[in-house]
Amino acid sequence: MAEVLKVAMPKGRIYKKAAQLFREAGIFIPDDVDDSRRLVIPIPEANMEFIMAKPVDVPTYVEYGVADIGIVGKDVLLEENRDVYELLDLGIARCRMSVIALPDWQPGIHLRVATKYPNVATRYFREQGEQVEVIKLNGSIELAPLIGLADRIVDMVETGQTLKDNGLVERESIFGITSRLIANRVSYRMKNDEIQQLCSQLEKVMAGNGEILSNS
Ligand SMILES: Nc1ncnc2c1ncn2[C@@H]1O[C@H](COP(=O)(O)OP(=O)(O)OP(=O)(O)O)[C@@H](O)[C@H]1O
Ligand SMILES: O=P(O)(O)OC[C@H]1O[C@H](OP(=O)(O)OP(=O)(O)O)[C@H](O)[C@@H]1O
Structure with missing residues (x-):
């Protein structure tokens, strides 16, 4: 049984774009996640748990390992300088x-x-x-x-x-600036299968979107 991935999601302008990208990658994300004031949201269908964070705090949650992965703008990564892995450029919130x-x-x-x-x-x-x-x-x-x-x-x-x-x-x-997928260093080893699987799903979507963009 795959382990639950704890995902630090930035509230605000990045969230909707990130959720859309996850959906395009075939991951089930309910429509109403950001409609309530709930901050910890289990998504059993995706084997994930979303931690709805202030964007600037995402690298902190990931560095401390209370989130395995997170989504955050390159601006925040460069400002906060946290000890995390930067895995993917998601190309959103440009x-x-x-x-x-x-x-x-x-x-x-x-x-x-x-x-x-x-x-x-x-x-x-x-x-x-x-x-x-x-x-x-x-x-x-x-x-x-x-x-x-x-x-x-x-x-x-x-x-x-x-x-x-x-x-x-x-x-x-x-x-x-674009948003990046980041990971906690220990989670990256302990939950490598789950994280790699997510990365390859997202990469496929981004490659597809890139083709659409370069054809338009
Ligand atoms: N026009 C834009 N202005 C600011 N950030 C943008 C813009 N477009 C994309 N972004 C990206 O969105 C991220 C989050 O911005 P957002 O305004 O949601 O959070 P915030 O500035 O921390 O707001 P708040 O302080 O209200 O929580 C930024 O870190 C940046 O990477
Ligand atoms: O080029 P534009 O499309 O106009 O976007 C840029 C503006 O958006 C952001 O502000 P934000 O909306 O986050 O407001 P805040 O800085 O007052 O929080 C940023 O700080 C700029 O002020």
Whole structure:
């Protein structure tokens, strides 16, 4: 009998896309998983248990082994730097991490950068040889340059609508973001058959989706 896989699922914008991918891979996921406030959801048909987590916490649950695997954005993986295996690029929830400023921004002496991703931002500016003060915010990052808290921000851009609506410009794209399948190091050994089986099911779907995309 295969062992139950504990899956840390990010609540919010990634969940629906991830559930859709699992369904396309032939895994039964009920439609109403994210309709309730339940946080631990057994899915016996799939031999899984979903742990509905805040996205930024997914790598923590996986590193500590309370979840065997998880789904998380590359942005969070790079920021959190947890000791987990990155198994697959799922190609969903695509966006990019960028440096953003007001159009008339000029380099100055004391540069402040606001972001939800202080580690990513600090690393990036250090590599650029720029000394900056990084200010951590938790949301509505675009406010910072508008009201004078920071000169620039490091944040995600998807459609560009938020930038447009706030009169901001993308100065540099730092890296592309998609969601990744990650695994706990011990679970990867102990539940290798179950995890490999899931990976190959997902890979087949992604290969199929890739063909559709490249044909369109
Ligand atoms: N437009 C976008 N803005 C932000 N994240 C996006 C976007 N598109 C895709 N993503 C991906 O979705 C992930 C989760 O974003 P989501 O907004 O659901 O969570 P969150 O930012 O932690 O929100 P909250 O703090 O409200 O829980 C991000 O880590 C990123 O990988
Ligand atoms: O390019 P766009 O399609 O406009 O998407 C980018 C916006 O989406 C995210 O914000 P989110 O909705 O997570 O809000 P928050 O940062 O205030 O939590 C991100 O921080 C940007 O503000």
